[in-house]
Amino acid sequence: MFGFSDLEIEALQVSLKVGLWSAVFTFPVALACAWLLARKNFAGKTIFNAVIHVPLVVPPVVIGYLLLVLLGRQGVLGELLDSWFDIRLVFTWQGAAIAASVVAFPLFVRPIRQALETVDPRLEEAALTLGANARQAFFAVTLPIVTPGIITGALLFFARALGEFGATITFAANIPGETQTLPLALYTATQTPGGDAIAMRLVILSLLLAVIALMLSEWLARRANLKLRG
């Protein structure tokens, strides 16, 4: 309708696929880390916290390079994955999703952790006396209360994952239809003579996606808050 070419539509699809799948798979890990940081005291908590926040302060290219060293064909883990499970992550959209997840991870953890810290842990005690075991108490009481924090974290994570460039291009490369997300396609367009029109349409797509995600999360957060505070 705006005369988007296949390349642009493909970039949008790759972006959505990478963003959504990384959000889905990262959520339980982010929740577990947020819970550990908010509720538990253990040896090495400071280091654990620092490791989680490293991607915020390290250049994404560094992350991408580290992923390559770790998960590349000759990487420590990559070799095992390849020979045991026949899984190759380099140059695949799954690799792009991993790169985006690692870079955006702290943005998912922080809002959940902050929300968890405001929930009175004694509510779970009350749930225990009513017959819920510790796991049920968490899922029936604490999790619904921190839903607004989870939505905020998911949005920040999704937005950052969509915008991921450095780690993705380093680890997963820039392959149209496979790992070429909107920012990578935009970068290619700006490097191509006469690519200005393509670049502008990619910018419009990126903005559109961002606005829709923002509105959706606002709406979800308001609904969750309404249920909580009326």
Add this chain to the structure above:
Amino acid sequence: MLSIKAGHRFTDGTSLFRLDVDLETPDSGVTAIFGPSGAGKTTLLKIVAGLLRPDFVRIEVGDTVLCDTQNGAWVPPDRRRIGYVFQDTRLFPHLSVKGNLTFGRRFNPPAESESLSYDSVIALLNLGGLLDRPIHKLSGGEGQRVAIGRALLANPRLLLLDEPLAALDDDRKAEILPYLEGLRHTLDLPILYVSHSLSEIRHLATWLAVLDDGAVKAFGSVEDISGEMDLSPFTQGGEAGTVLAATVTEHDTAHSLTRVNAAGQDILVTKLNLPPGAHIRIHVRPQDVALALARPERVSVLNILEGTIASITDVPRRPVMDVQINIGSSTRPVHLWAQVTRLAFERLSLRPGLPIFAMIKAVTLDKDRVGLS
């Protein structure tokens, strides 16, 4: 029978607190746990509920042993079926009143034989009009009623109430007390009730356990313990005094008074709607009792009880003294506590063994202080 034995040493670097409790209470009826702040009351309830795991514990409710460190038995808190009503309600903010009430049933479907149906709990606590309300729109008293209902609907075998009225003002207390009295007469399960106020206890409890410094200092009927022990150090500004057992003898309708008999002596109280022969309890606050060495004449005070001073509690630097008076006989003593100033104590030269007249104004014995036992 409810039997609780627990021992634990708590240390937080600088201080040490030892809990060493051995308590046995009857199968049903309310046992009040009375004691100063830091005596270990809440700790004891948490141990009973299984929220704390002490060094040594053995708890038996009815015929069921819930935990016994000697043979490693341990029923986790969610399998104990012990209802816990917290001082701060701890209602779930993301659920409606109905969602809170039915929370326990999500994990334990109601048993065929359950003693309390959903409808009867709703009726007992008058929750019908609140069901769709969000939690943040409940008043303090309503919140506490919902919290009690939530605990009852989880089908408990024992109910723990941790100062459910402490956070409420006097009006809210008066609103919720009748519901608690209703529970006491309806429920056939043991209840432990932590309180600071003897007037609450007069309404609700049959038994009284005094907990101080981590140990049970006394256990018995409310009447016996309140007469034997000076409870004023334990009330933290709440109401101490004596709970007397009495029987209604006759009504003086013309003067709106009721004559009752306690320890063989007549006491006039404000008019009660109870038939002669009804067993009642009277809560006499120590500050409502005046003392005289000779029988006073031409005074407005209607109740003048004869007795003998049994003991005097003198806490240094405290401006008032607690005087224990035996208003029964020497073989069947019944004690009454009076509070007098140090000045009055010196002027009257009060001492144990001295015959004394205790005066109680009838107007202080109103429906807040007198009721069915």
